[in-house]
Amino acid sequence: MSKQTCNPTTKYYHEKFPKQKQKAPGLQCEMNPVPDCGEKSYKGHQRLEGLKMLVTGGDSGIGRAAAIAYAKEGADVAINYHPDEQKDAEDVAKVIEAAGRKAVLIPGDLSDEAFCKKMVDEAHHKLGGLDNLTLVAGKQTAVADIMDLTTEQIRKTFEINVFSLFWVTKAALGYLKPGSTIITTSSVQAFQPGPTLLDYASTKSAIIAFTKALAKQLASKGIRANSVAPGPVWTPLQVCGGQLSDAIPEFGKETPLKRAGQPVELAGVYVHLASEESSYTTAETYGVTGGEHTN
Numbered sequence: 001m002s003k004q005t006c007n008p009t010t011k012y013y014h015e016k017f018p019k020q021k022q023k024a025p026g027l028q029c030e031m032n033p034v035p036d037c038g039e040k041s042y043k044g045h046q047r048l049e050g051l052k053m054l055v056t057g058g059d060s061g062i063g064r065a066a067a068i069a070y071a072k073e074g075a076d077v078a079i080n081y082h083p084d085e086q087k088d089a090e091d092v093a094k095v096i097e098a099a100g101r102k103a104v105l106i107p108g109d110l111s112d113e114a115f116c117k118k119m120v121d122e123a124h125h126k127l128g129g130l131d132n133l134t135l136v137a138g139k140q141t142a143v144a145d146i147m148d149l150t151t152e153q154i155r156k157t158f159e160i161n162v163f164s165l166f167w168v169t170k171a172a173l174g175y176l177k178p179g180s181t182i183i184t185t186s187s188v189q190a191f192q193p194g195p196t197l198l199d200y201a202s203t204k205s206a207i208i209a210f211t212k213a214l215a216k217q218l219a220s221k222g223i224r225a226n227s228v229a230p231g232p233v234w235t236p237l238q239v240c241g242g243q244l245s246d247a248i249p250e251f252g253k254e255t256p257l258k259r260a261g262q263p264v265e266l267a268g269v270y271v272h273l274a275s276e277e278s279s280y281t282t283a284e285t286y287g288v289t290g291g292e293h294t295n
């Protein structure tokens with residue numbers, strides 16, 4: 001008999017979500033229910049012992065789950081977040097430190113190229129090295145009609161989701177050594193774009209092309225680059241305008257597993273892609289979608 005069995009359809013919250021709305025980027029400590037980012041549920045196995053990681057969007061949601069898992073796997077972690085998210089970020093620092101690892105908090109706006117460079121330099125300096133970029137930060141704002149989609153929104157979404165990847169990677173390449181890894185965060189929206197997410201879905205396709213091309217460019221340096229493509233996951237992004245308000249109660253119900261994912265369910269894939277276990281994997285996209293699949 002197996003030691004434990006777990007039904008994926010009921011393992012996490014699978015009721016209708018209460019309607020709720022926050023102003024972007026939002027705080028996950030104010031969500032109902034609060035997402036599970038592995039604070040208690042993720043168990044580490046020393047798979048990243050001694051590594052130094054920089055995680056953008058590390059205060060909440062999927063980035064927070066990656067940051068917490070990395071620390072529990074033995075890595076020191078710098079997290080970037082928007083200055084409005086200080087409270088969530090301080091909670092993450094406590095979890096990282098409770099795992100016996102170093103936490104470095106670097107608030108700042110990724111749509112500012114100069115900040116991206118400063119952030120990488122600070123992470124390298126305060127961590128005493130840099131082995132991984134985990135680029136998770138993103139902006140998603142649903143707009144039902146392209147005629148209402150402003151140039152300001154299109155520009156911001158591209159700056160945060162796509163341009164910052166160029167800026168952060170360029171700043172980091174002088175530090176990354178053979179064996180280092182870069183992980184970007186795309187979306188099932190790159191493969192099955194929804195009608196209210198024209199700008200966002202376009203950025204998520206761009207992230208996949210960026211990651212594949214970067215992986216080929218960096219292969220000879222011994223640096224790998226891969227992308228994670230989540231399906232619907234219960235995070236602040238969704239209640240800060242990522243979905244139209246009426247879609248929140250049924251969020252995730254359209255998937256074959258009939259529920260939204262929790263951020264901790266992505267953590268293992270980030271750990272795998274950052275660890276030596278995946279040494280023959282580069283230019284790849286890993287879907288974690290509740291069955292929505294990415295091809």
Ligand code: NAD
Nearest residue numbers: 057060061062081082109110137138187232233235236237
């Ligand atoms: P989240 O709100 O927890 O994370 C997004 C983070 O982006 C924020 O915490 C914030 O720190 C960061 N951010 C936004 N604008 C910023 C700026 N100008 N400067 C610095 N940081 C900024 O939500 P999440 O769902 O965990 O999102 C993480 C990633 O996952 C995003 O790239 C998102 O596109 C992707 N994703 C999410 C889902 C989902 O259903 N939640 C699905 C597919 C892909």
Ligand code: MG
Nearest residue numbers: 025059060085
């Ligand atoms: Mg956040």
